[in-house]
Amino acid sequence: MDKNTQAINYMKENKFEEAAGIFTEIIEENPEDPVGYVNFGNLLLHINDLTRAQRFFEKAIELDEHVATAYYGLGNLYFEQSLYPKAQENFQKAIDLGLLESDVYYLLGMTFQHQEHFKLALPYLLRATELDPDDEEALFQYGLSLAQSDHITDAKPVFESVLKMNADHSDAHYNLGVISLFNEQLSIALDHFDEALRIQPDHFLAANGKKNVEEAMSENDK
Template identity: 50%
Template sequence: MDKNQLGIEMMKEGKWEEAAKAFMEVIEANPSDAVAYINFGNVLSAVGDPEKALKFFEKAIELGGGGAAYYSAGALYYEKEKYDEARKSFEQAIKEGLHTSDNYFMLGMTFVHTGASRLALPYLQRAVELNESDAEALFQYGLCLAQEGLLDEAIAKLQKCIELEPDHADAYYNLGVAYAFKENKEAGLSMLEKALQIQPDHLLAQNTKSILISAEESN
């Protein structure tokens, strides 16, 4: 097993010092190994040193680390809520050939966090196409579809989300809201009840349920 692979195994086990040692040995032996810089940066990010991690990602980019280096930098910017910088990094990762579900998902989420759900849609759609078993991607895609008024499509994605993750209270809540907007109060209340069974203190579900019940009683 080479040192990069050894370091990755150490990371999986949470042995950060051993991982860092393995990656640093690769860098010392081959200072032009971009992968080792990416891996070392990921260790630094995991242990809470984002500023130093970014320097390693930048070095990896300089060495031709390609899409993986830009993705790692983007994930760090995203974590720091620097969504414009994150978006640029994820876009560049695509240009460098990184066409993964995770990269498209993270790019879409940069638009979600800046209130541009319409711009997020094609990237979240692509993320779901590349990984149909990603419950969170389906959930976020469903939310964006709902925000754009595409309720039938939103319901289909949220239903798929709860098939994959039956305890996703927020997915049930948003299904309840979508059915309510389609004036299917019975289905809406059923979804809200399921959200509250999973998370009894879900305030949004509680409030929406009260509104629907009050509306029924006044009719």
């Protein structure tokens, strides 16, 4: 087992001091290799030492401006601080340099989501779901971006697919309730709001949706 693998295994076991010791050795032995700095940056990011993490990612880029994983690390760092335009820039750079994994597309999509650029989020979240079809959260966020972009008809089967993966996804039920309410399917909407509240009793939006449906039904009965 090489040192990088050993250090990463320590990180997975939450043995951060041991991992840091090995990453330090790797950097001392290969001070011109950016990979050691990226890995140490990832460790620092994991323990929320953002200032030092940034220095390590930037050092990796200084050594080799084509290291995609260093830009991905910076993207994560800025994302954690809600600096979404900076995160967006770095995730895009990572993709441009060939990092074509589900996570980077998902997080790039989420930078647009958080800036309420819902239509711009769509292609990246869709790509994330294509690269990792089992990623429940990416699929849900793709459905949410569709709904927020007024593609209600397209959003419905996406939320239904989320429920096939996780029948207890309260937010998927809530959004299906909203879509059903939009389509004037009051009883179906009520069922989804009830399910959302069964799963998450403090789901304020579902409670409000249920109240609106019950009021509409009461009006219809008059």
